[in-house]
Amino acid sequence: MALPFPYTYFACPCTETTSFSSTTDPYSTEPAGGAAEDEESTFHSQSPRANYALYPLEHLLYCEDCHQIRCPRCWVEEIMTWYCPSCLFEYANSMVKSDGNRCTRSCFNCPLCMSNLSIVGQNEETDKAQEGSHPLDKGQQATGPYFLHCPYCSWSSVEIGIQFDKGKEIYDQLQRIKNGGRVVMSQKDKEREQLKLRRQVSRGSISQFEEPETPKATEKESYPPDDRDLFANLNAFYKSQILESTGGSALGGAFGALSDYGISSPGTLSRIMSMYGSNLGPKRGKDKPAPMREAQSEMEGVRLTKDNDEEKIVESMQQMGWDATTSQEQRREHPDNMDATLVSDLRPVPTLLRTKRSKRCRTCRHILVRPEPKVASTRYKIRLLALNYIPSLRLRPLTAPAALGTGTPTSSVTASSIASSVSLDAIPPARSLSLLLTVHNPLFDPIKVTLATPSLTPPLRPNAPASRSRVTILCPQFEVGASGDVWDEALDVGAKESREKSIKDAAAALESNASGQKQAEAGKVWERGRNWTSVVLEVLPGVVNSPVPTARFAGEDANVLEIPLYVRIEYETETGPGEGASAVERAAGGIKERKEQRELEYWCVLGVGRIAQTA
Amino acid sequence: MSRPSAGNRKSTAGRSIKGEYIETDTGNKVSRRAKIEGTPNIMLAGRTVIMADVHLRGDLHRTADSATSSSNTTISMGKYTVIATGCTIHPPSRLSRGIMHFYPVKIGDHVYIGPECHVSSISIASHVHIGPRCVLGPFSIVKENVRILDGAVVPQGMVIPPGVVVGGSPARVVGEVPEGWGASGRAGETVEGGELRELVRSIRG
Numbered sequence: 001m002a003l004p005f006p007y008t009y010f011a012c013p014c015t016e017t018t019s020f021s022s023t024t025d026p027y028s029t030e031p032a033g034g035a036a037e038d039e040e041s042t043f044h045s046q047s048p049r050a051n052y053a054l055y056p057l058e059h060l061l062y063c064e065d066c067h068q069i070r071c072p073r074c075w076v077e078e079i080m081t082w083y084c085p086s087c088l089f090e091y092a093n094s095m096v097k098s099d100g101n102r103c104t105r106s107c108f109n110c111p112l113c114m115s116n117l118s119i120v121g122q123n124e125e126t127d128k129a130q131e132g133s134h135p136l137d138k139g140q141q142a143t144g145p146y147f148l149h150c151p152y153c154s155w156s157s158v159e160i161g162i163q164f165d166k167g168k169e170i171y172d173q174l175q176r177i178k179n180g181g182r183v184v185m186s187q188k189d190k191e192r193e194q195l196k197l198r199r200q201v202s203r204g205s206i207s208q209f210e211e212p213e214t215p216k217a218t219e220k221e222s223y224p225p226d227d228r229d230l231f232a233n234l235n236a237f238y239k240s241q242i243l244e245s246t247g248g249s250a251l252g253g254a255f256g257a258l259s260d261y262g263i264s265s266p267g268t269l270s271r272i273m274s275m276y277g278s279n280l281g282p283k284r285g286k287d288k289p290a291p292m293r294e295a296q297s298e299m300e301g302v303r304l305t306k307d308n309d310e311e312k313i314v315e316s317m318q319q320m321g322w323d324a325t326t327s328q329e330q331r332r333e334h335p336d337n338m339d340a341t342l343v344s345d346l347r348p349v350p351t352l353l354r355t356k357r358s359k360r361c362r363t364c365r366h367i368l369v370r371p372e373p374k375v376a377s378t379r380y381k382i383r384l385l386a387l388n389y390i391p392s393l394r395l396r397p398l399t400a401p402a403a404l405g406t407g408t409p410t411s412s413v414t415a416s417s418i419a420s421s422v423s424l425d426a427i428p429p430a431r432s433l434s435l436l437l438t439v440h441n442p443l444f445d446p447i448k449v450t451l452a453t454p455s456l457t458p459p460l461r462p463n464a465p466a467s468r469s470r471v472t473i474l475c476p477q478f479e480v481g482a483s484g485d486v487w488d489e490a491l492d493v494g495a496k497e498s499r500e501k502s503i504k505d506a507a508a509a510l511e512s513n514a515s516g517q518k519q520a521e522a523g524k525v526w527e528r529g530r531n532w533t534s535v536v537l538e539v540l541p542g543v544v545n546s547p548v549p550t551a552r553f554a555g556e557d558a559n560v561l562e563i564p565l566y567v568r569i570e571y572e573t574e575t576g577p578g579e580g581a582s583a584v585e586r587a588a589g590g591i592k593e594r595k596e597q598r599e600l601e602y603w604c605v606l607g608v609g610r611i612a613q614t615a
Numbered sequence: 616m617s618r619p620s621a622g623n624r625k626s627t628a629g630r631s632i633k634g635e636y637i638e639t640d641t642g643n644k645v646s647r648r649a650k651i652e653g654t655p656n657i658m659l660a661g662r663t664v665i666m667a668d669v670h671l672r673g674d675l676h677r678t679a680d681s682a683t684s685s686s687n688t689t690i691s692m693g694k695y696t697v698i699a700t701g702c703t704i705h706p707p708s709r710l711s712r713g714i715m716h717f718y719p720v721k722i723g724d725h726v727y728i729g730p731e732c733h734v735s736s737i738s739i740a741s742h743v744h745i746g747p748r749c750v751l752g753p754f755s756i757v758k759e760n761v762r763i764l765d766g767a768v769v770p771q772g773m774v775i776p777p778g779v780v781v782g783g784s785p786a787r788v789v790g791e792v793p794e795g796w797g798a799s800g801r802a803g804e805t806v807e808g809g810e811l812r813e814l815v816r817s818i819r820g
Binding site: 056057058059060061083085086087088113114115116118150151152153354359369375376378380383385386387388 | 752758759760768770771772773774775776777778779785786787788793794795796798
């Protein structure tokens, strides 16, 4: 997902397998001349693998039992409800199992453009309009025959010769109609017919198998059976074969030589079993079931290709041109359409169902997210969002207080400290840039934050050391106050003082800004609020040359300045029954809980912007 | 004409200040440059922002002859809904027996409609974020917590289920919004899908 600059992505700790244990000293990655041996252990924001580890904070969850961030890779999903996205009808699990994962009511998608099809009556309100009824109701009165119509591309089921008598239960009606309007037999009729045929065959001689010239088969010739029929036939055939072979029918034995070596035949299976199972072997060998033969006719599920089949297709393609052929996407949309070469072979696609899912932690199996099962409800019973547990980071540019780089000093220093003029889509290379990083604390306990970053960002392109940007965090260690109600703070005297102080600081900052004096100092936070602290980052962007035509790495992100940032937070929190106690109670000291020290560490990637490319 | 409460209605007689926006008693901010037709048929719940060059077709009510009937609100908008510049809200219509029937548009709370959109939906639920230059076809229904990507063309009659991301032309469901959608807003910030209180507050005449 492309977010606008500046963005922050969080790396789920599940991606670090061995490189990071809790014992890793965060300072090992501190800018100390760029220790080469530590380079490997830092998060490589440019590696292709990083794409799978980074998420915006909203996408992440937090497991309260593991005290860890959870990403889509480390949670498991459980389907709670199936529903049709178009009619919002809930499907029971059993229905999905029996009828498949598509809407079996009247929801269809256009086979050409995949937008929703609407059911349109051909003769709209013929004579049923009554005077008394509201005009709104009259609009709905359309009478059959009905057809499906795409409001986006104007495709209609009339084009493939399908019309419906009723405006409801289109799915069932469509099942019975082939393209071109031919009505197919229902499954029951088919089975009955099959049974009749088979009886005829079994009563007759073997020669009938080789020449299935029954009247029914010739009738079918004009319409080749579709995949579903073939599968049904094949299924029925094998069922009957199993029945015959286990029943010890003499008929099955006659074909033993033909199919004994077929891989899937039970004869082969029993032979293999006798090979490996020594105790079973000799006994089984004697009453070995009669092997089955393979399907031979269309009735038995074999698709017979005729010589002119393909020629016909080529011919029609030649006649109708490119537009009449289906795209791969259209064919992939539904199994019915997979063999469709021409647009006229496509069938309307029943809408795929969607699901509501709950999420569990993969490690401890605790539920992280549990929505209400109803489709219409958007509330959650349980929702443990990472953004309620881990501090969020916001980045914004700050006008360079003084040009540290070689470039000319910034031309206009605005009164406000936020540089609206700095375009993050074209950051001037090799010119110092100051960024303000604000850390917000969502927890009800004050946290100690330690930030670390590799002194040089990973190279944007292989073999381009100049493209590495130098990053310095002026104040890598600081505290962020607790979150909570705004009123808690007003009640708390100490906090009030600090607040006043911060206001004073801010005022002073504003004053100094007005005169363009405020300098970012090393080891000092820039600004501090109730539950947030901002520090200054200094970046010396690398130089990025214009993309080399041959380089396959020079994609669209080849000039994005991204800073890997390691965040470690430490805080003390109460455990046990007092966990839910409000900050007021805690401040009053009414409840004495056991304090627990917790720490959390993770990598982030700060996307600053694009470095302007030099020719 | 009966109405639940006259105060809820956008009234030009409200407290007006010189500047880009006219602010009503209920906190609606309507740009002076917005083009609003059929004002009596438009219902704003309060603290709604209508930016410049927005075209509200409130004049397209149900039928020409039913203008005297009790309910002919054509456009209703919830609280903290922002209609960005250059949008058109056009009630959907259906031709029936030679008469054009218009159907009312209902927009929920905390809905953001990006610049230069054309909206003919029958209903848009709450916490919906619509990107710029989208087309929402007639009779489309947008459910809660939906994000419509830039330039999406929602075909006529499409139902967008709750909690999805929709994009493309024709629009189709391309993903789901994360659980934390709209929840990451801090005080003084506005995030997509979240509460638009701050955004509305920040718009001044």
